[in-house]
Amino acid sequence: MTAAAPINDLPEAILTTIIALLSDTRTRNAVALVSRKFRTLERATRTSLTLRGNARDLHLIPTCFSSVSDLDLSLLSPWGHALLSPSASSTDPALLAHRLRLAFPSVTSLTVYSRSSSTVEIVSSLWPRLRRVKLVRWHQRPQSNLGADFDPLFQQCHALSDLDLSEFYYWTEDLPPVLEAHPNVARSLTKLNLLTASFTEGFRSTEIRSITVACPKLQQLFVACMFDPRYMGFVGEEALLSISTNCPELRVVHLVDTSSLANARGDPNDDGFTSEDAQIGRAALVDFFSGLPLLEELVLDVCKNVRDSGLALEVLASKCPRLRALKLGQFHGLCSAIGSRLDGIALCHGLESLSVKNCGDLTDMGLIEIARGCCKLAKFEVYGCKKITVKGLRTLASLLRKTLVDVSISCCKNLDAAASVRALEPIRDRVQRLHIDCVWQRENPQDFDLNQVNNYDVGDDDGVAVSRNGNDYMSWCDEFEQRISKKCKYGSDGDCSYMPTNGCANGNGHGNGNGFWGDETWERLHYLSLWIEVGDLLTSLPEVGLDDCPNLEEVQIRVEGDCRGRHKPTQREFGLSCLARYPQLSKMKLDCGDTVGFALTAPPGQMDLSLWERFFLSGIGNMSLSELDYWPPQDRDVNQRSLWLPAAGLLAECITLRKLFIHGTAHEHFMMFLVRPDLNLSLRDVQLREDYYPAPENEMSTEMRVDSCCRFEDALNRRPILD
Secondary structure, three states: OOOOOOHHHOOHHHHHHHHHOOOOHHHHHHHHOOOHHHHHHHHHHOOEEEOOOEOOOHHHOOOOOOOOOEEEOOOOEOOOOOOOOOOOOOOOHHHHHHHHHHHOOOOOEEEEEOOOHHHHHHHHHHOOOOOEEEEEEOOOOOOOOOOOOOHHHHHHOOOOOEEEEEEEOOOHHHHHHHHHHOHHHHHHOOEEEEOOOOOOOOEOHHHHHHHHHHOOOOOEEEEEEOOOOOOOOOOOHHHHHHHHHHOOOOOEEEEEEHHHHOOOOOOOOOOOOOOOEOOOOHHHHHHHHHOOOOOOEEEEEEEEEEOOOHHHHHHHHHHOOOOOEEEEEEEOOOOOOOOOOOOHHHHOOOOOEEEEEOOOOOOHHHHHHHHHHOOOOOEEEEEOOOOOOHHHHHHHHHHOOOOOOEEEEEOOOOOOHHHHHHHOHHHOOOOOEEEEEOOOOOOOOOOOOHHHHOOEEEEOOOOOEEEEOOOOHHHHHHHHHHHHHHHHHHOOOOOOOOOOOOOOOOOOOOOOOOOOOOOOOOOOOOEEEEEEEOOOOOOOOHHHOOOOOOOOOEEEEEEEEEOOOOOOOOOOOOOHHHHHHOOOOOEEEEEEEEEEOOOOOOOOOOOOHHHHHHHHHOOHHHOOOOEEEEEOOEEOOOOEEEEOHHHHHHHHOOOOOOEEEEOOEEEHHHHHHHHOOOOOOOOOEEEEOOOOOOOOOOOOOOEOOHHHHHHHHHHHHHOOOOO
């Protein structure tokens, strides 16, 4: 028997192709340790690199990645400091720039933190062939002339085609003059991301018109706008038509109101209608859609009423046949849901992703019509829709069982945590990504009015129209169950994990009689996102039907609310211990950034933020996390988000933690808890990032400064790394 040839005997071209297909950074690093040949091939095929560590250590800048074309310098330590500015850096900026140019000669895509225009000027001269640039700045804009942050870039980088300012704070007046002053570069731009979360008012209508006139070749446009007609320069019909007229080659368009970028959760009891209507009529929408025949992805999050939009969406379906992703905010009348004829948004048959936000008149019948028409949906998000219930969402899940894998349900009055999970039972074995609100109110399963489905026909996936009225709704359930049973019997559906339990289940082993299936798991779920109000406990999560998720790898938890005025919780723990039941869970994002409290002395009977942090993080030591992103609670009155002593001690007890990113500030002696030799020996990557607006300009004397950061990093690097 001939022995198998070792992989080293493969031709170099094949080995190069194999290694080039590796995407995981740690896997690539492991491959580079096999042999010198593998190391050379891995370095030669590495095209993307994010530099970490302290910029003072010039000798540690790697010189073996000469093929890297995509370089990220925004996470260098100390984070947020102008490392290439002569006035703010302890390292000679000219020497650092020289080292970077020698180490990475092939860079065409760059991400950099720029606190002043001098940083942009230096990187533009280092890499004049840049095609993509992302600027990052969470600090306030320095006092400088209009366009000073962008002018060096447009002067030096004539091949620029992609500019990303989504995390860069500037004035909206800065950009249009620069585009007009450099018409050749502006005409070469194909992607422009202006979705800056720190904006308060966004781009005005005249500014959008100037931008689109200067950049006629745009294919992707992302803009933060102000649609409120009470403001001067609001975005209305004129701005929309200027976009479609001036940039007919657009494939991706995101127009988002700045109030939506704040990401604050709305009131589930709102009816979905605002007091003001957007100045966008049906005729303008028709003309806007007709002028963008190449459109593939559209986001219109208006935050003001757009009424009777169904007819315009039918034009969207006919004029934009390539449309695959659609998000609509504050659009009403998406579809009529009368009779069996599809209309409105249901005619967008090619959609693979759909997000509906704050639609005041969307009902269960509307969900069913969407499921019938948009039968290719793989992702579905619904937010702030008061009239939909478990039955409508459950039917949508049943009809989209073959395709739907990504679901988000938020701020819907009739869909608390238990109801959301129950509605997704038909696809629980297929869902890969899920978001729900942790609202623990019990839903009454009898609150569905069968009269809502009178005189309606629903077509099944075999093309059979089934009459659904108040008297034969249950017979429709029986027929649907029989159809699924036949598919299971003959193997046409591939599996038989779903059997309806909405009143038709008979206790034959597929259900347990209480709306949950105890013998089934969320076997494909690998990402779970949760919203929870401050003061509520996470311990009820397994009880709503999410107790068995064997492949769950990542959890994101967002805690929102005002701690001020709240008394001490009756329980000692928030409930992170309940997540220890998920064996594969290794990554977590715990976002308490929207939790507001007292950073200093709290009034009698209340807790300050240090005690709230202890409440939130208690039990984290029971989890086997390898990576954690943590946003501390904040005191808005003093603009402070800090890691306090109890939180530092609890994080130090998480002995499996390898990466820790704290999105706030901390005292140096608190951070030293993380590098104690008797605790976590796996911790390797720690960074403080003040990535919120406005980031503190001058750190307090007792918090992490440049010298403090260097001392902590030295202590971290002195520890032995087990692997």
